Amino acid sequence: xxxxxxxxxxxxxxxxxxxxxxxxxxxxxxxxxxxxxxxxxxxxxxxxxxxxxxxxxxxxxxxxxxxxxxxxxxxxxxxxxxxxxxxxxxxxxxxxxxxxxxxxxxxxxxxxxxxxxxxxxxxxxxxxxxxxxxxxxxxxxxxxxxxxxxxxxxxxxxxxxxxxxxxxxxxxxxxxxxxxxxxxxxxxxxxxxxxxxxxxxxxxxxxxxxxxxx
Amino acid sequence: xxxxxxxxxxxxxxxxxxxxxxxxxxxxxxxxxxxxxxxxxxxxxxxxxxxxxxxxxxxxxxxxxxxxxxxxxxxxxxxxxxxxxxxxxxxxxxxxxxxxxxxxxxxxxxxxxxxxxxxxxxxxxxxxxxxxxxxxxxxxxxxxxxxxxxxxxxxxxxxxxxxxxxxxxxxxxxxxxxxxxxxxxxxxxxxxxxxxxxxxxxxxxxxxxxxxxxxxxxxxxxxxxxxxxxxxxxxxxxxxxxxxxxxxxxxxxxxxxxxxxxxxxxxxxxxxxxxxxxxxxxxxxxxxxxxxxxxxxxxxxxxxxxxxxxxxxxxxxxxxxxxxxxxxxxxxxxxxxxxxxxxxxxxxxxxxxxxxxxxxxxxxxxxxxxxxxxxxxxxxxxxxxxxxxxxxxxxxxxxxxxx
Amino acid sequence: xxxxxxxxxxxxxxxxxxxxxxxxxxxxxxxxxxxxxxxxxxxxxxxxxxxxxxxxxxxxxxxxxxxxxxxxxxxxxxxxxxxxxxxxxxxxxxxxxxxxxxxxxxxxxxxxxxxxxxxxxxxxxxxxxxxxxxxxxxxxxxxxxxxxxxxxxxxxxxxxxxxxxxxxxxxxxxxxxxxxxxxxxxxxxxxxxxxxxxxxxxxxxxxxxxxxxxxxxxxxxxxxxxxxxxxxxxxxxxxxxxxxxxxxxxxxxxxxxxxxxxxxxxxxxxxxxxxxxxx
Numbered sequence: 013x014x015x016x017x018x019x020x021x022x023x024x025x026x027x028x029x030x031x032x033x034x035x036x037x038x039x040x041x042x043x044x045x046x047x048x049x050x051x052x053x054x055x056x057x058x059x060x061x062x063x064x065x066x067x068x069x070x071x072x073x074x075x076x077x078x079x080x081x082x083x084x085x086x087x088x089x090x091x092x093x094x095x096x097x098x099x100x101x102x103x104x105x106x107x108x109x110x111x112x113x114x115x116x117x118x119x120x121x122x123x124x125x126x127x128x129x130x131x132x133x134x135x136x137x138x139x140x141x142x143x144x145x146x147x148x149x150x151x152x153x154x155x156x157x158x159x160x161x162x163x164x165x166x167x168x169x170x171x172x173x174x175x176x177x178x179x180x181x182x183x184x185x186x187x188x189x190x191x192x193x194x195x196x197x198x199x200x201x202x203x204x205x206x207x208x209x210x211x212x213x214x215x216x217x218x219x220x221x222x223x224x225x226x
Numbered sequence: 227x228x229x230x231x232x233x234x235x236x237x238x239x240x241x242x243x244x245x246x247x248x249x250x251x252x253x254x255x256x257x258x259x260x261x262x263x264x265x266x267x268x269x270x271x272x273x274x275x276x277x278x279x280x281x282x283x284x285x286x287x288x289x290x291x292x293x294x295x296x297x298x299x300x301x302x303x304x305x306x307x308x309x310x311x312x313x314x315x316x317x318x319x320x321x322x323x324x325x326x327x328x329x330x331x332x333x334x335x336x337x338x339x340x341x342x343x344x345x346x347x348x349x350x351x352x353x354x355x356x357x358x359x360x361x362x363x364x365x366x367x368x369x370x371x372x373x374x375x376x377x378x379x380x381x382x383x384x385x386x387x388x389x390x391x392x393x394x395x396x397x398x399x400x401x402x403x404x405x406x407x408x409x410x411x412x413x414x415x416x417x418x419x420x421x422x423x424x425x426x427x428x429x430x431x432x433x434x435x436x437x438x439x440x441x442x443x444x445x446x447x448x449x450x451x452x453x454x455x456x457x458x459x460x461x462x463x464x465x466x467x468x469x470x471x472x473x474x475x476x477x478x479x480x481x482x483x484x485x486x487x488x489x490x491x492x493x494x495x496x497x498x499x500x501x502x503x504x505x506x507x508x509x510x511x512x513x514x515x516x517x518x519x520x521x522x523x524x525x526x527x528x529x530x531x532x533x534x535x536x537x538x539x540x541x542x543x544x545x546x547x548x549x550x551x552x553x554x555x556x557x558x559x560x561x562x563x564x565x566x567x568x569x570x571x572x573x574x575x576x577x578x579x580x581x582x583x584x585x586x587x588x589x590x591x592x593x594x595x596x597x598x599x600x601x602x603x604x605x606x607x608x609x610x611x612x613x614x615x616x617x618x619x620x621x622x623x624x625x626x627x628x629x
Numbered sequence: 630x631x632x633x634x635x636x637x638x639x640x641x642x643x644x645x646x647x648x649x650x651x652x653x654x655x656x657x658x659x660x661x662x663x664x665x666x667x668x669x670x671x672x673x674x675x676x677x678x679x680x681x682x683x684x685x686x687x688x689x690x691x692x693x694x695x696x697x698x699x700x701x702x703x704x705x706x707x708x709x710x711x712x713x714x715x716x717x718x719x720x721x722x723x724x725x726x727x728x729x730x731x732x733x734x735x736x737x738x739x740x741x742x743x744x745x746x747x748x749x750x751x752x753x754x755x756x757x758x759x760x761x762x763x764x765x766x767x768x769x770x771x772x773x774x775x776x777x778x779x780x781x782x783x784x785x786x787x788x789x790x791x792x793x794x795x796x797x798x799x800x801x802x803x804x805x806x807x808x809x810x811x812x813x814x815x816x817x818x819x820x821x822x823x824x825x826x827x828x829x830x831x832x833x834x835x836x837x838x839x840x841x842x843x844x845x846x847x848x849x850x851x852x853x854x855x856x857x858x859x860x861x862x863x864x865x866x867x868x869x870x871x872x873x874x875x876x877x878x879x880x881x882x883x884x885x886x887x888x889x890x891x892x893x894x895x896x897x898x899x900x901x902x903x904x905x906x907x908x
Contacts, residue, residue, distance in 0.1 A: 034375060036373055059506070060473075062503035079521075121510065123509075136541075136542055136567050202556040202578070204575065204601060206556075207597075208594070211393060213443075220482060
């Protein structure tokens with residue numbers, strides 16, 4: 013009983029949403045839209061679970077005075093400050109302290125992490141020079157061609173040649189043809205995997221997301 | 227009825243603003259420049275083959291009717307002075323009715339989305355030149371209805387039904403005991419080896435289930451593999467760290483790992499502080515996982531699930547930290563980075579095949595077989611499409627065009 | 630003044646993250662823990678005030694949706710109450726006696742989205758692609774023909790060389806014969822290129838469309854799990870992985886420039902917004 017009810021609910025709702033794609037009737041579409049909204053609300057409500065876990069893990073560290081406990085204290089303190097600024101009265105509009113902290117702490121930190129990718133992509137490319145196999149060589153050659161083809165140096169390097177032998181043209185060709193053919197195939201296979209898995213979820217065969225068997 | 231040229235155009239513009247129908251943007255300058263004030267006493271020929279029918283689209287409450295016609299002979303040919311078409315709608319066949327919309331020359335359809343459901347209408351379409359209106363072409367009665375089926379998606383339905391039938395058939399076969407063969411997938415064997423290596427070195431295993439939400443099928447696939455990995459780490463008492471970027475994924479992971487440890491007979495080895503929610507923010511998550519890699523020094527990093535740009539950040543830092551790395555994702559944009567930075571990569575469908583491969587459960591094997599044969603069917607359909615194109619039977623490929 | 634303070638804070642945090650490239654250090658540790666704390670607080674507040682409050686709390690308790698009033702237990706009220714209840718049920722997991730009820734919201738959410746996702750995926754990734762790939766193999770105006778035919782000419786040359794020199798060992802021990810064999814292979818390759826070009830120009834064959842078809846065939850074969858990759862299937866799978874690797878390389882190369890521009894953006898912030906060294 014305890015296991016069957018959620019599975020039955022999953023089945024009914026899953027089938028309903030599946031059918032929504034084929035039935036344009038406004039009552040069906042309307043209800044499906046409502047239910048999609050419910051999904052976002054449920055997820056929003058779950059944030060406290062995550063924050064609770066964060067608080068628990070960090071307070072354990074502080075209590076045990078394990079290595080780096082001072083940083084955990086910083087995490088909890090700054091979180092309390094953020095919640096204090098924005099929480100109780102919803103003062104989250106532009107110009108509020110809450111918004112300031114977001115713009116001047118979270119945004120620069122996130123953008124900087126994102127920009128680290130420039131360094132990492134270079135180190136990854138450099139390591140790929142250690143050709144492990146013929147396939148890696150192909151990847152590398154294609155990467156170099158496209159990289160050069162996209163910048164002015166590539167155009168300059170092959171400027172004298174007929175149009176169809178220049179780097180930018182080659183780049184375009186690669187992006188248009190083998191790229192597209194390959195991705196069509198892998199996406200098609202992945203799509204079938206998604207559908208098979210979706211069917212398994214609806215039928216209740218795949219239950220990992222519910223956690224334990226009980 | 228004769229009106230001076232520009233006044234006629236102005237009238238049409240007003241109608242276009244007043245009506246609430248789907249109208250293509252009419253370039254005022256263009257139209258006015260064509261309004262050559264030369265007196266033209268010959269009205270254009272009316273549009274031909276006018277028809278109207280209920281428009282079936284998303285969220286259909288029966289308020290849309292699709293009106294279509296073929297071009298007036300004087301549009302682009304003949305006198306070549308047609309500037310557009312005026313579409314009007316009435317409830318009686320001979321009344322003039324109200325304007326629904328105005329479309330420029332060269333257009334052959336208009337969707338009227340102001341219809342009252344289940345009311346019969348008559349549509350009148352007239353070609354307009356700079357001075358005159360043509361005789362109206364009339365069609366009716368036609369009603370808008372809320373439909374129960376989208377006919378342009380029939381091909382999707384048919385193929386989906388075929389696919390599901392295949393999956394269910396093979397599942398039944400598997401459950402009856404037929405042995406189904408799956409070829410070796412190197413990446414999946416590598417997962418177990420990586421965990422073994424970490425155990426030997428006495429260091430933890432880091433399992434990142436991606437940053438997708440729990441409704442993302444990749445995340446669900448990842449949780450299935452996590453269950454399998456957790457059973458191994460439970461048996462050897464290797465610490466397993468699972469950082470997550472979504473609260474619900476964290477709680478699902480907690481339950482999965484706790485259950486796996488209990489099933490493996492080592493419930494006390496389960497450490498709830500190792501399943502951590504870090505951040506919903508993509509790069510804050512990446513920063514925190516990098517911190518874990520540098521400080522807790524896992525020897526095996528498993529990246530299985532949905533990843534976005536942070537994939538390379540994680541994989542490169544893990545490489546620098548000297549861990550053996552296995553990745554698996556169907557995010558095609560991130561696969562290049564995982565392939566270059568990790569020791570093994572499960573690509574696309576291999577991630578979804580993992581749950582069947584690792585557990586060998588009949589139901590899961592069955593659905594994997596179903597997918598396989600659907601791929602074979604797809605190849606056959608593609609071949610058929612090519613042949614159809616060669617022999618000129620275009621209707622075959624057209625059936626695949628959906629809305 | 631306040632702006633300088635905040636910009637400096639941003640700059641210090643930026644530099645702390647960059648220090649990570651050298652090695653783990655207290656600045657990075659502090660910045661990392663800071664961003665985790667800030668984002669946790671941020672999402673907690675935002676999710677409540679932007680999602681829960683307008684859609685759940687206000688309708689249920691204040692009987693208001695936006696500016697309109699709604700009735701208690703009316704249709705709209707239930708539309709707010711049900712998701713609110715589901716959200717609360719998520720926390721049932723903390724109470725052993727009713728923990729099982731905590732599975733319901735997940736069942737609805739995952740099941741719903743599973744059902745929702747299946748058909749569009751079938752439409753976009755399978756049906757549309759099949760329709761687009763059922764291509765005419767002949768008689769098409771082929772803009773990329775020159776490149777493809779040239780590449781195929783080279784492939785023919787390489788394969789012929791391989792066959793002559795390695796497989797048949799023509800001219801083993803005789804350097805001149807070996808060179809002659811390679812030259813012959815080059816001629817054959819060039820002849821192949823010329824023939825293909827003539828065929829393309831005459832509209833008899835569209836090599837790029839053939840390429841697309843073979844590519845799709847190859848990649849689908851690679852993902853075929855029911856049989857071992859031997860024989861024809863093995864050959865097709867090999868072709869598939871070749872296409873995949875070229876595709877991955879192209880994506881990789883394509884992304885490099887956008888990542889570098891991100892770095893330029895951050896350095897611009899440091900030099901322009903903070904230090905005012907550049908314009």
